Amino acid sequence: MRRNKQKRQEELKRTIEGSPFITDEDLAKKFGVSIQTIRLDRMELSIPELRERIKSVATHEWNETVKALPIEEVIGEIVDLELDGRAISILDIRPEHVFSRNNIARGHHLFAQANSLAVAVIDDELALTARSDIRFTRQVKLGERVVAKAAVQGEDEKGRTIVQVNSFVGTEEVFSGTFEMYRSND
Numbered sequence: 001m002r003r004n005k006q007k008r009q010e011e012l013k014r015t016i017e018g019s020p021f022i023t024d025e026d027l028a029k030k031f032g033v034s035i036q037t038i039r040l041d042r043m044e045l046s047i048p049e050l051r052e053r054i055k056s057v058a059t060h061e062w063n064e065t066v067k068a069l070p071i072e073e074v075i076g077e078i079v080d081l082e083l084d085g086r087a088i089s090i091l092d093i094r095p096e097h098v099f100s101r102n103n104i105a106r107g108h109h110l111f112a113q114a115n116s117l118a119v120a121v122i123d124d125e126l127a128l129t130a131r132s133d134i135r136f137t138r139q140v141k142l143g144e145r146v147v148a149k150a151a152v153q154g155e156d157e158k159g160r161t162i163v164q165v166n167s168f169v170g171t172e173e174v175f176s177g178t179f180e181m182y183r184s185n186d
Contacts, residue, residue, distance in 0.1 A: 126184035
């Protein structure tokens, strides 16, 4: 169902506010219009392109640094971090992440994104994965953007930090994992 321009732009603004990492391509599909129409709507509404929105979120909210590993060793780009609280990273699935015959992402890349985010959220110089319980809920394809969200759940009976990571393409969950983390103070 096509919407009039004003209504579409109102819905577009709400959609981007709710999911700042959504691509123009996904917005075009959602609203049944061309990518160019989405870009023109964004320009009229003074909504920056995705890269600028990501930088804005990262600059605005991420004021701490990763302690447990060098930032360049995190798989994906961290866009939000509250040590011992929560973290978000983004991984764009490129040709080097997929099987060449079917363009489906190799699972170890999704696991690596989630695991490195679980390590990065720990407020300690040393954090290692002691155990994980993971589940892949759907295949991820070339060109898709995976947003991983980590949340520290507390400690288990052994004093290890429990981190829950859920990864999404758009609003659809594609991976979930619970990570039991050793810290240097364990």
